[in-house]
Amino acid sequence: MADKQEIDDVTGTDTTGHEWDGIKELNNPLPRWWLWTFYGTVVWGLAYTIAYPAWPLINSATTGLLGYSTRAEVAERIAEVDAQNAELTERLASADLATLAPDDPAHRFGVAGGASVFLAHCSQCHGSGAAGVQAAGYPNLLDDAWLWGGTLEDIEYTVRHGIRNETDPDARWSEMPAFGDIMSDEEIGQTVEYVLSLSGQDHDAAMAEQGMVWFQEQCSACHGDNGEGIRELGAPTLNDAIWLYGGDRETLIETVTYSRFGVMPAWGQRLDEEEIKAVTLYLHQLGGGE
Amino acid sequence: MTQSPASPPSLYVAREPIFPRRVKGKFRTLKWWIMGVTLAIYYLTPWIRWDRGPNLPDQAVLVDLAGRRFYFFWIEIWPHEFYFVAGLLIMAGLGLFLFTSALGRVWCGYTCPQTVWTDLFILVERWIEGDRNARVRLWNADWSLRKVRLRVTKWIVWFLIAMATGGAWVFYFADAPTLAADLMTFSAPLVAYSTILILAATTFVFGGFMREQVCNYMCPWPRIQAAMMDNDTLTVAYRHWRGEPRGKHIKAEGADQLGDCIDCMACVNVCPAGIDIRDGQQMECITCALCIDACDEVMERIGKPRGLIDYLALSDEEAETQGAQPRPIWQHVLRPRTILYTAMWSLIGVALVYALFIRSDIDLTVEPVRNPQFVTLSDGAVRNTYTLRIRNLTAEDRDFRVMLTSEEILRIDVESDGAVANHVTVPANETLQARVYVIARPQDAAADAETTDLRLWVEDVETDDRAGVATIFNGKG
Numbered sequence: 001m002a003d004k005q006e007i008d009d010v011t012g013t014d015t016t017g018h019e020w021d022g023i024k025e026l027n028n029p030l031p032r033w034w035l036w037t038f039y040g041t042v043v044w045g046l047a048y049t050i051a052y053p054a055w056p057l058i059n060s061a062t063t064g065l066l067g068y069s070t071r072a073e074v075a076e077r078i079a080e081v082d083a084q085n086a087e088l089t090e091r092l093a094s095a096d097l098a099t100l101a102p103d104d105p106a107h108r109f110g111v112a113g114g115a116s117v118f119l120a121h122c123s124q125c126h127g128s129g130a131a132g133v134q135a136a137g138y139p140n141l142l143d144d145a146w147l148w149g150g151t152l153e154d155i156e157y158t159v160r161h162g163i164r165n166e167t168d169p170d171a172r173w174s175e176m177p178a179f180g181d182i183m184s185d186e187e188i189g190q191t192v193e194y195v196l197s198l199s200g201q202d203h204d205a206a207m208a209e210q211g212m213v214w215f216q217e218q219c220s221a222c223h224g225d226n227g228e229g230i231r232e233l234g235a236p237t238l239n240d241a242i243w244l245y246g247g248d249r250e251t252l253i254e255t256v257t258y259s260r261f262g263v264m265p266a267w268g269q270r271l272d273e274e275e276i277k278a279v280t281l282y283l284h285q286l287g288g289g290e
Numbered sequence: 291m292t293q294s295p296a297s298p299p300s301l302y303v304a305r306e307p308i309f310p311r312r313v314k315g316k317f318r319t320l321k322w323w324i325m326g327v328t329l330a331i332y333y334l335t336p337w338i339r340w341d342r343g344p345n346l347p348d349q350a351v352l353v354d355l356a357g358r359r360f361y362f363f364w365i366e367i368w369p370h371e372f373y374f375v376a377g378l379l380i381m382a383g384l385g386l387f388l389f390t391s392a393l394g395r396v397w398c399g400y401t402c403p404q405t406v407w408t409d410l411f412i413l414v415e416r417w418i419e420g421d422r423n424a425r426v427r428l429w430n431a432d433w434s435l436r437k438v439r440l441r442v443t444k445w446i447v448w449f450l451i452a453m454a455t456g457g458a459w460v461f462y463f464a465d466a467p468t469l470a471a472d473l474m475t476f477s478a479p480l481v482a483y484s485t486i487l488i489l490a491a492t493t494f495v496f497g498g499f500m501r502e503q504v505c506n507y508m509c510p511w512p513r514i515q516a517a518m519m520d521n522d523t524l525t526v527a528y529r530h531w532r533g534e535p536r537g538k539h540i541k542a543e544g545a546d547q548l549g550d551c552i553d554c555m556a557c558v559n560v561c562p563a564g565i566d567i568r569d570g571q572q573m574e575c576i577t578c579a580l581c582i583d584a585c586d587e588v589m590e591r592i593g594k595p596r597g598l599i600d601y602l603a604l605s606d607e608e609a610e611t612q613g614a615q616p617r618p619i620w621q622h623v624l625r626p627r628t629i630l631y632t633a634m635w636s637l638i639g640v641a642l643v644y645a646l647f648i649r650s651d652i653d654l655t656v657e658p659v660r661n662p663q664f665v666t667l668s669d670g671a672v673r674n675t676y677t678l679r680i681r682n683l684t685a686e687d688r689d690f691r692v693m694l695t696s697e698e699i700l701r702i703d704v705e706s707d708g709a710v711a712n713h714v715t716v717p718a719n720e721t722l723q724a725r726v727y728v729i730a731r732p733q734d735a736a737a738d739a740e741t742t743d744l745r746l747w748v749e750d751v752e753t754d755d756r757a758g759v760a761t762i763f764n765g766k767g
Contacts, residue, residue, distance in 0.1 A: 129661030142675075145668045241670035241732070285705075287665065287675060287727065 085109070093274040097152040097281065107281060110274075114282025117275045121267065130286055137245045137262045142287050145242040147234045148172050150290035156280040160268035163234070168266035174234045179218065180257035187214050192252045198227040198239040199247060305503060307429060308564035310412055311422035311556075315583025325406050333454065336461030340364075343685040345718040353463050359719070365646065368683065370653070377642045381635055386511075388631035390518040392623045393601075394525040398511065399578035404496060404504050407455070408562065411448055411497040418444045422559055448498045449490070456489030502563045506574055516573075522622050526577045527602035528557075528568045531611045536568075550594045557581035557599055567599055652690075652757040653681035656746055663764040670732030674763050678724045680748055682716040689715050689751040692726060696744035698736040700763060703727040713751060728763055740767035 005014040008026055015024045030038075049055060052064040063069075082089070091106040092113075100107050119128060125138040132140035139147065148158050161170045179188055194211030196203035216225070223229055227238030236244055244262070245255055267276060283289070340350035340363055347354065352361040360367040360375070367374050389396050398405060419425050419440050431437055460482045461469060472478035473486075496504050505512060519525070533551030551568070558566045560581060563574040567581045585599040606616035659675040667673055682688050691713045692704045703710045705725045716722040726746065730736035742763040749756040 127661075129659070131662035131665070140662075140665065142662070142665045143667055143673075237668065240668035241666055242668050287673070 089274045092277050093272070095277065097156060097277055100281075110278040110281035111285055113275070114278035114280070117271065117279040118282055121271065122279065125264075130283070134243065134246055137260060139244055140242070141283055143242055144288045144290075145237060145240060146288070146290065147229075147231070147236055147244070149231050150284075150288055152280060152284050152289070155283050155289075156276065158264070159271075159276050159280055159283075160266065162266035162268075163264040164261060165263055165266055167269060171266055172234055174222070175261065176222070176235075176255075176259045178257065178259040183214065183218070183256075185257075188253060188256050191215055191219070192249060192256060195227065195238055195252055196247075196249065199241065201247065306564055308502065308562065309422045309425045309429070309559075310562045310580070311559040311584075312416060313556075313560040313580050313584045313587070315580075315586055317579035318583050321400060321409065321578070321580075324400050325409055328401060328403075328406055329410070333458045336458065336466040342366075346685045347465060349465055351462060352465070355463060357719075366683065368653075368681070370681075371649070374642060374646070377638055377645075381638050381642075384631055384635040384638070387518055388628055388635060390515050391520065391523055391631065392625075392628045393577075394519055394523050395512070395515055395575070395577045398505065398515075398576040402576075404509070405562075405576060405578065407451075407493060407497040408501050410451065411501075412562065414447050414451070415444055418447065445498070448494055452490040452493035452497070453486065455493045456486035459489050460485050502574065502576075505563070505576060512573060520627070521604040521608075522617075522625055524601045524603050524619070524622050525571060526567060526575060526579055526582060526599065527571065527607065528599050529597070529602070529610065530568065530570075531607075533568070533598050550589070550598050552588070552592065554588055556584040556588050560584040571604075650755070650757050651683040652688075652748060652750070652755060653683060654746070654748055654757040654759045655679045656759045656761045658761055658764075664766070666766070667729070670737075672730045672732075672737040672765055674728045676726045676728065676746065676761065678726050678746065678748075679721055680714065680716050680724065681721045682718060685718050687715060687717050689713050690748040691751055692724070693747045693749060694728060694744050695747065695758075696736070696742060696763070698739070698742045698744075698763075699731070699734045700736055700742070700744060701729045701731075702746075703729065714748075730763065730765060736763055737765050738767050739765040741765065 006017065006024070007014050008024070011026060014027045016027045018025045049062075050064065051066050052068055053061050054064065055062045088106055088109045092110050095106055100110075118126075118130065122130075125136075126132050126141055127138070130141040132138045134140075144150070146154065148154055148163070158172060161168045161172060163172045164175070165171045179191075183191070190207045190211035191214040192211065193203045193207040194209075194215050197205075197208045215223075215227075219227075222233050222235040223238050224235070229235045229237035241247075243251075245251055245260060267279075271279070335351050336349065338350035339348050340361075341348050342361070346366075347361060349361065350363050352359075354361065358369045386397055415425065419428055428437060428440065457473070464482070469478060469482065473482065500508075528551075530549075533549040535547070535549055536551035536553040537548045538552060557568065558581075560583070561567070562578060562580070563576055565572050565574045567575065579601070582599050582601070586596040589596050589598055601619075602616065603622050610616055655678075657677040657679070659677065663674070665673045665675070678692070680690060692702065694700060694702045703726070704712055704714060705727070714722060714724050728744065730742075736742040742765060743760065744763050745758045745760050747756050747758040
């Protein structure tokens with residue numbers, strides 16, 4: 001340590017005594033304006049925590065003297081946007097979807113808004129791309145097969161009232177019996193061979209012949225004589241390439257033995273009128289709408 | 291070292307006021323012409339009209355920030371073609387390398403906006419306050435009515451020029467006649483006024499007061515240039531071997547021993563950078579060549595050969611001091627280094643022009659929908675969905691057929707406003723987003739293959755111009 005101050009020739013200031021390879025550090029204290037700015041920021045910081053929400057408490061934080069809240073600000077902005085869209089929203093809510101022209105601003109508004117509604121409320125089961133989940137029996141909404149109909153009117157009804165739920169008396173309803181209680185395993189096996197033949201899959205022809213008898217007896221009332229399905233009953237078409245739960249032998253045996261009972265909530269109780277119409281428009285234009 | 295000076299020396303150097311004298315000569319004349327041409331280009335370009343049809347602006351040079359377009363006469367640049375601008379910037383950089391290695395700070399001395407506007411401001415100063423001697427007197431004089439009147443007049447003229455400078459700038463970003471009318475009626479956007487005021491302020495301060503300090507302290511270019519100059523670079527230099535020892539000829543003792551320099555200070559008095567070129571190459575020198583004109587005029591008058599101050603290279607100094615002849619100018623300019631710069635500059639230029647001519651006025655990009663990768667239809671067919679973005683780079687609405695080519699059998703459906711169509715209309719100067727379905731029947735190979743290559747095409751219904759983009763089809767495999 002230098003015991004006396006060392007003055008630099010050129011600048012006339014003393015050095016800190018620190019030296020690296022002959023280069024000495026000048027002792028230049030912080031300028032006064034900088035120091036006062038620093039003190040100012042400290043004061044400002046304290047005042048800020050009093051004026052605005054800041055200090056964390058156990059359940060919440062101090063609310064601040066000004067009562068400012070970011071959530072209130074967001075709510076305000078949302079209200080602002082809602083006000084801007086009020087006219088379109090109103091128009092969409094009261095529109096008859098079947099006659100709403102595709103180039104109508106309300107139609108475009110609905111498709112765009114419906115995408116958000118879908119992601120928020122529907123994608124949990126049907127997937128973010130609306131492709132469904134076959135293993136869980138959530139239908140694919142992109143293809144051209146519809147259990148309960150794919151027109152705008154049908155889709156709107158399904159969204160509004162749901163399927164097989166206890167909350168809406170108008171929910172779409174049908175129920176397949178668990179044939180494990182009615183038929184023997186052998187009979188079920190024969191029936192499944194016949195169902196496989198309907199969609200042109202590999203099957204045991206001899207068993208299928210016997211299975212056709214069981215099918216006509218037990219299944220055709222709902223699924224149709226040739227497995228073409230009946231929409232009023234939500235009975236799936238069995239002679240096409242699309243399967244709700246899967247079309248292989250094991251899955252079909254499981255379906256026939258234990259039955260299926262897919263449930264969809266009635267969104268009419270949870271969504272606004274314009275949200276239901278918006279998501280209907282969105283679903284209808286995904287590639288499968290009728 | 292414990293001495294303590296009474297007052298530490300200040301590290302700040304106050305500006306020495308500079309009062310450049312008027313000068314005549316070939317370089318001064320050249321500079322007047324360059325000033326006239328560059329200022330005319332700057333002020334008049336936004337007013338040139340160029341007919342592009344009813345859908346596009348008719349301003350020849352326009353940076354349309356809101357519409358994201360850059361119009362330059364017959365060329366229209368879209369944001370995705372920004373590489374043209376990058377190429378031009380690289381060319382500008384290489385051009386500066388070229389000129390600096392050949393002619394030193396020729397950009398600084400002749401065409402840099404700081405030099406041009408400072409020159410203009412000094413011209414105004416001279417008109418109002420008189421030439422160098424009058425201005426020095428006025429500077430030293432106490433404040434009087436006359437001094438206030440001259441100063442205020444000068445500042446007002448400077449300010450008007452500054453406003454016109456900022457004003458011309460904003461015309462590059464909007465339709466000039468419309469904006470001019472809006473500006474006059476105070477209905478132009480706020481950003482137009484603030485831009486004008488900011489640029490007017492910088493022009494006023496840079497051109498009127500800071501002048502050479504901008505070059506010395508603010509501009510990085512003078513420092514970078516040192517790395518690009520070599521012994522063969524032509525710069526403004528003083529032939530000290532001819533001029534020294536300097537002195538007043540007539541009355542001096544042993545006047546016949548003196549060099550050609552009569553120490554008249556003409557070169558110093560005309561210098562806008564306030565330096566003495568006889569001290570050799572200096573960082574402050576912008577090679578404006580006004581000292582050459584000033585000295586030549588004096589040499590003419592006293593009957594000595596011109597060129598005591600001249601464009602010279604360091605290698606010439608060596609040669610001439612040893613009595614040899616300087617190398618001719620063309621040998622300084624034509625060197626491997628400058629030829630290389632020229633070649634690189636031209637190469638990029640040719641590449642840009644080539645790119646400009648081969649670019650299509652249709653642009654197509656495809657984004658396959660990957661959630662899900664494919665959809666099975668009830669008849670067993672496999673369907674893929676694609677989002678097509680079709681850019682119509684022309685000024686007319688165009689109808690496009692949408693088609694595909696592939697080695698395998700595939701069908702294409704185009705969706706337009708909810709209905710299936712086989713063609714789409716893309717409005718002029720816009721990008722259209724269209725959803726396209728490609729379908730493989732169950733019996734076709736593409737349905738079971740993992741992927742199938744295909745190419746989507748759009749073809750103008752009238753002209754058959756087309757653009758294609760490659761993508762893949764995902765099957766069940």
